[in-house]
Amino acid sequence: MKDLFATLADDPAPPLAAGYLDTVLRRGRRSARRRFLGTAAVWVVVVLAVAGLAVPALPLPERPAAPAARASLPERFAGYSVLTGTVGASPAGRAIALYGYGNGELFNMFQPVVAGADRNTYRRVDAMEDRGRPSALLSPDGTQVLLGDDNGATRDLVLVDLTTGRRRSVPIGEPVGVRLLAWSPDGRYVAYSAAPIGDNPDRLGNFVDDEVRRSGELRLLDLSTHQSRAFPEVHPVAQAAFAPDRGRLAVQVDQQVRLFELGGRSIGTVEIPAGRELAAGVGWTPDGRFLATVPSGFVLHATFLWNEGDVTFVAVADGATPPAPVTGVVQLLGWRSATTLVAATMPMGLSSIDLTTGAREQLSLFDTGSTCELGMQTCQVFDLQLATGLLADVTVRPASWPDRGPWPLALTIPIAVVVLGATYLVWRRLRRR
Structure with missing residues (x-):
């Protein structure tokens, strides 16, 4: 090989073009700058993506806002969103409404939601989701939710504090099926119906x-002592409602409403017309003179609210003249005064109705647009309740941007993986170039 190279002419290398070295250095520096800037840009995107995903996903250490002087309803409830956080991860304070929201035509995408009484907050009640979205009651002051178990017999109820997110078990003795009926105005007592039941193999x-x-037989739970008093002679219980004076309870059995003192003493009966039943939970007017009735089976658990009916009144004592019936009502939800009720009406929303004049005031509307089931179905409302103790002075607030709290972790992790994976692929492509 040395001999072969020795035969080559020893000519000098051709001269470089004028400015060649400067050109090479300039292009090298430009290439290095581009790689540096591309890499920096990718890392900026990564940092922003991680921050954007982590901040909504993590519970903030802030406490819920202090209650306002007067509770309020949003002029329009926020639409369905899979980004709605939970009470357990980020409690938002007292609620003005508890309701089921969503649809199940193609996928079961339902949410049990509480809407804030002081600002535009929305949270999923994760304790209800853990128990399969059972029947539940919102406390009159909007600070607690009590729920049973629709999967079968249970030994306890679960009490959720909306201001802290904490759950507390409320034992009720031997396993029984439970229907929650009414919460007393002072928040101390809950009336419920209980009965032995079999298995639910189909998870209906x-x-x-x-x-x-x-x-089911009537039971009265004292939340201050966790003791339940049974009324075995009062069955089967259809509905119940507490009197505004907090000392009496109305319970419907067949077509008769039996009146009791909370100590257990019977104080009378009221006949209900055939085909009617006591309005669930709120069927006793604030002045104590009348019972409000609705068509039998008109509002059922886990059933969409869409059917309009009427509210008629029955006098508790002889001689009182009942108000005229109120038509065009989807569900009776509470009272602002002895002569003004709050009801769900169509289009789906909340209205205040004066019993003496029939005048109606639209308070709020629900978003029933096609945003449920990934934008393929309309949104439906069911199991709607209001914080009845806050309605007397309730106001209406503008529907500003909703505060949904931290994103659900089950949604945040897949999004983070997708974003970071896409960013890595972009970075690799820029590095190769």
């Missing part, structure tokens, strides 16, 4: 509610 949503409705 209304299994417990239907079974207990047919045979």
Whole structure:
């Protein structure tokens, strides 16, 4: 090989073009700058993406806002969103409404939601989701939710504090099926119906509610002591409502409403017309003179609200003249005064109705647009309740941007993986270039 190279002419290398070295250095520096800037840009995107995903996903250490002087309703409830956080991860304070929201035509995408009484906050009640979205009651002051178990017999109820997110078990003795009926105005007592039930092999949503409705006996739970008093002679219980004076309870059995003192003493009965039943939870007018009735089976657990009916009144004592019936009502939800009720009306929303004049005031509307089931179905409302103790002075607030709290972790992790993976692929491509 040395001999071969020795035969080559020893000519000098051709001269470089003028400015060649400067050109090479300039292009090298430009290439290095581009790689540096590209890499920096990719890392900026990564940092922003991680921050954008982590901040909404993590619970903030802030406490819920202090209650306002007067509770308020949003002029329009926020639409469905899979980004709605939970009470357990980020409690938002007292609520003005508890309701089921969503649809199940193609996928079961339902959410049990509480809407804030002081600002535009929305949270999923994760304790209800953990128990299969059972029947529940919102406390009159909007600070607690009590829920049963629709999967079968249970030994306890669960009390959720909306201001802290904490859950507390409330034992009720031997396993029974439970229908929650009414919460007393002072927040101390809860009336419920209980009955032994069999298994629910098909996991039917209304299994417990239907079974207990047919045979359940009345029980009165004292939340201050966790003791339940049974009324075995009062069955099957259809509905119940506490009197505004907090010392009496109305319970419907067949077509008769039995009146009791909370100590257990019977104080009278009121006949209900055939085909009617006591309005669930709120069927006793604030002045104590009348019972409000609705068509039998008009509002059922886990059933969409869409059917309009009427509210008629029955006098508790002889001689009182009942108000005229109120038509065009989807559900009676509470009272602002002895002569003004709050009801769900169509289009789906909340209205204040004056019993003396019939005048109606639209308070709020629900978003029933096609945003549910990934934008393929309309949104439906069911199991709607209001914080009845806050309605007397309730106002209406503008529907500003909703505060949904931290994103659900089950949604944040897949999004983070996709974003970071896409960013890595972009970075690799820029590096190769």
